[in-house]
Amino acid sequence: xxxxxxxxxxxxxxxxxxxxxxxxxxxxxxxxxxxxxxxxxxxxxxxxxxxxxxxxxxxxxxxxxxxxxxxxxxxxxxxxxxxxxxxxxxxxxxxxxxxxxxxxxxxxxxxxxxxxxxxxxxxxxxxxxxxxxxxxxxxxxxxxxxxxxxxxxxxxxxxxxxxxxxxxxxxxxxxxxxxxxxxxxxxxxxxxxxxxxxxxxxxxxxxxxxxxxxxxxxxxxxxxxxxxxxxxxxxxxxxxxxxxxxxxxxxxxxxxxxxxxxxxxxxxxxxxxxxxxxxxxxxxxxxxxxxxxxxxxxxxxxxxxxxxxxxxxxxxxxxxxxxxxxxxxxxxxxxxxxxxxxxxxxxxxxxxxxxxxxxxxxxxxxxxxxxxxxxxxxxxxxxxxxxxxxxxxxxxxxxxxxxxxxxxxxxxxxxxx
Numbered sequence: 001x002x003x004x005x006x007x008x009x010x011x012x013x014x015x016x017x018x019x020x021x022x023x024x025x026x027x028x029x030x031x032x033x034x035x036x037x038x039x040x041x042x043x044x045x046x047x048x049x050x051x052x053x054x055x056x057x058x059x060x061x062x063x064x065x066x067x068x069x070x071x072x073x074x075x076x077x078x079x080x081x082x083x084x085x086x087x088x089x090x091x092x093x094x095x096x097x098x099x100x101x102x103x104x105x106x107x108x109x110x111x112x113x114x115x116x117x118x119x120x121x122x123x124x125x126x127x128x129x130x131x132x133x134x135x136x137x138x139x140x141x142x143x144x145x146x147x148x149x150x151x152x153x154x155x156x157x158x159x160x161x162x163x164x165x166x167x168x169x170x171x172x173x174x175x176x177x178x179x180x181x182x183x184x185x186x187x188x189x190x191x192x193x194x195x196x197x198x199x200x201x202x203x204x205x206x207x208x209x210x211x212x213x214x215x216x217x218x219x220x221x222x223x224x225x226x227x228x229x230x231x232x233x234x235x236x237x238x239x240x241x242x243x244x245x246x247x248x249x250x251x252x253x254x255x256x257x258x259x260x261x262x263x264x265x266x267x268x269x270x271x272x273x274x275x276x277x278x279x280x281x282x283x284x285x286x287x288x289x290x291x292x293x294x295x296x297x298x299x300x301x302x303x304x305x306x307x308x309x310x311x312x313x314x315x316x317x318x319x320x321x322x323x324x325x326x327x328x329x330x331x332x333x334x335x336x337x338x339x340x341x342x343x344x345x346x347x348x349x350x351x352x353x354x355x356x357x358x359x360x361x362x363x364x365x366x367x368x369x370x371x372x373x374x375x376x377x378x379x380x381x382x383x384x385x386x387x388x389x390x391x392x393x394x395x396x397x398x399x400x401x402x403x404x405x406x407x408x409x410x411x412x413x414x415x416x417x
């Protein structure tokens with residue numbers, strides 16, 4: 001596989017070119033010896049880069065292996081709630097992202113696709129305030145995390161085929177790349193997405209609906225207030241949107257259907273073009289080639305079931321894939337990174353690393369299983385196409401919904417876990 005080294009450092013003050021020259025000058029034996037004290041991270045997404053930052057803070061040397069040939073620049077935006085901002089502050093990138101022209105949102109509108117606003121409420125009405133919510137581009141978050149890495153090497157174009165644990169006195173892992181290379185490292189973190197097979201967990205389950213996401217650009221007035229998160233509910237269909245800058249709006253639509261490729265992008269969007277509440281406007285303000293389609297999947301992973309083994313563990317979607325209905329997938333990946341670093345910071349020797357990883361997994365799955373179940377159930381209710389159920393749902397939202405506990409799940413503080 002073609003390999004691109006994005007960053008490697010033996011001293012923070014050296015220029016990137018001199019860093020790479022120093023590495024090339026090392027003997028193969030020295031490089032192998034260095035890897036035995038290195039934590040390998042498989043995947044350079046949010047969970048992977050955040051884990052590297054967190055582990056560097058604890059004094060670990062990391063090596064990030066990414067199958068893509070270059071840094072991930074795709075995707076749209078990510079919702080960052082208060083629990084994510086706590087993690088970002090710990091990782092040292094919170095203020096940088098806050099200063100990136102991303103407005104802080106403070107209210108929610110729940111609307112009927114064939115009617116008006118069902119419920120409007122402020123975050124101040126939710127327990128546990130003050131709350132913080134902003135949307136940022138995924139690529140911007142990745143760049144901010146990468147900028148904090150001083151002692152970590154990122155190798156692009158390197159896919160990992162499998163990871164095996166060793167039975168030596170100090171533990172360790174052996175990674176085999178898709179090109180046949182073997183690397184012996186202290187530990188490995190699989191952060192390569194929901195389909196990761198590194199720990200042999202069960203496959204994810206299709207939730208029964210698909211999503212299309214995009215970012216609309218407006219030169220003039222946007223179709224919703226600058227501080228509002230809006231969701232529009234229909235029968236087996238829904239849409240949502242929120243501003244991520246003074247002229248850009250992140251949006252999504254969800255629609256029921258059998259698993260598979262589904263209809264072409266334009267065909268899938270056609271039914272939404274007659275909707276109000278800004279849905280038609282955001283779709284028309286986004287080029288089709290800038291939209292992202294995906295199947296919605298999850299896995300209800302019990303904290304009592306084994307996950308990793310030895311010095312191997314998982315993070316992010318690889319550990320706890322969840323539906324996006326709470327906006328917590330990326331937030332929990334950032335929490336993972338902080339808890340992982342804190343647990344490994346107290347580990348001593350190979351046996352200590354393995355025990356720390358099992359403690360980390362148990363802590364994270366106690367947290368994420370509840371969120372995964374809640375998000376899954378919420379999605380089922382929001383995606384129902386039964387007209388009696390949708391009428392009852394909309395009536396409850398309009399007349400009886402109490403937002404006081406709406407953001408309870410965002411009050412978690414990973415810095416204390």
